[in-house]
Amino acid sequence: MKNNKNDNYHSLSELYHENSKMRTIDYGFYKWVNQVSSDVTIREVICKPNYNFHGYPSVPLNQDILTDAEQHKKYDMFLQRKSRREFQDTPLSLAAISNILFAANGVNRQETFDDGTVWNMRTAPSPGGLFPIDIYCIVQNVEHVEPGIYSYSPVENCLYLISKQSREELNNNLCAGMRPMKASITNSAICIALVSNMARVKFKYKERGYRFALLETGHIAQNISLAVEIERAGAVCVGGFMDDSVNAMLNIDGLEHIAQYCILIGAV
Numbered sequence: 029m030k031n032n033k034n035d036n037y038h039s040l041s042e043l044y045h046e047n048s049k050m051r052t053i054d055y056g057f058y059k060w061v062n063q064v065s066s067d068v069t070i071r072e073v074i075c076k077p078n079y080n081f082h083g084y085p086s087v088p089l090n091q092d093i094l095t096d097a098e099q100h101k102k103y104d105m106f107l108q109r110k111s112r113r114e115f116q117d118t119p120l121s122l123a124a125i126s127n128i129l130f131a132a133n134g135v136n137r138q139e140t141f142d143d144g145t146v147w148n149m150r151t152a153p154s155p156g157g158l159f160p161i162d163i164y165c166i167v168q169n170v171e172h173v174e175p176g177i178y179s180y181s182p183v184e185n186c187l188y189l190i191s192k193q194s195r196e197e198l199n200n201n202l203c204a205g206m207r208p209m210k211a212s213i214t215n216s217a218i219c220i221a222l223v224s225n226m227a228r229v230k231f232k233y234k235e236r237g238y239r240f241a242l243l244e245t246g247h248i249a250q251n252i253s254l255a256v257e258i259e260r261a262g263a264v265c266v267g268g269f270m271d272d273s274v275n276a277m278l279n280i281d282g283l284e285h286i287a288q289y290c291i292l293i294g295a296v
């Protein structure tokens with residue numbers, strides 16, 4: 029398969045990724061689509077399940093989570109979870125961010141394999157235990173942490189500062205990468221970027237590795253969303269970002285290392 033731009037050979041997943049990138053030119057299209065899809069009649073058609081099983085035998089399920097106080101408390105984070113796009117300009121504590129990162133993909137146990145090797149296992153399931161998702165933290169407003177871009181090390185349980193930048197600079201770069209999210213970005217405390225390391229999955233799973241990377245990204249993002257609720261903060265998951273801008277901000281190539289998903293988190 030040929031890539032016209034530089035004549036290099038690329039795998040199908042690389043070509044797919046390149047072709048599904050969001051670029052500034054797409055803003056006009058999405059603006060139009062948003063207008064169309066906000067029409068009530070159109071939304072009703074779009075959101076309607078395209079098949080149902082009315083008439084089939086059914087098993088009624090209980091509603092204990094909603095009605096039983098103990099169950100309600102136990103499942104509180106699921107009941108609370110929703111996207112939040114308005115944040116207060118107050119810092120989040122380092123304790124809260126530590127917890128959120130641990131929940132995201134921290135080391136929660138060690139396992140000894142048949143060959144005697146000991147592996148650090150994580151809070152999120154991972155294809156083949158290869159852990160292809162790296163977590164970058166764009167820290168804007170977290171107590172006791174200088175603004176900058178950090179890499180989360182689950183094994184050492186620390187944040188490595190990879191680029192020190194002013195809050196203003198981070199804010200501008202984030203806005204360039206996600207223009208429609210400007211209002212949310214301004215007061216957000218941190219943006220977590222989930223970056224897939226493609227070589228780590230593709231050597232074993234080849235093209236299916238691309239799917240697996242996205243699936244693990246989703247697991248981690250959901251862990252983050254729920255941990256944010258436990259911390260009584262707010263988050264919105266952002267898939268609509270300018271790929272090239274976000275990859276450039278993180279200083280990654282967008283081919284071997286790909287920013288797949290961003291989660292803006294802030295005080296609410």
Ligand SMILES: Cc1cc2nc3c(=O)[nH]c(=O)nc-3n(C[C@H](O)[C@H](O)[C@H](O)COP(=O)(O)O)c2cc1C
Pocket residue numbers: 109110111112113264265266267268269
């Ligand atoms: C894959 C994915 C991409 C998303 N991208 C964006 C985004 O770019 N901007 C945004 O404001 N919300 C984004 N969202 C959040 C959805 O808009 C939101 O989850 C949806 O409207 C349902 O609302 P809720 O999260 O409050 O339940 C995204 C959600 C998912 C799952």
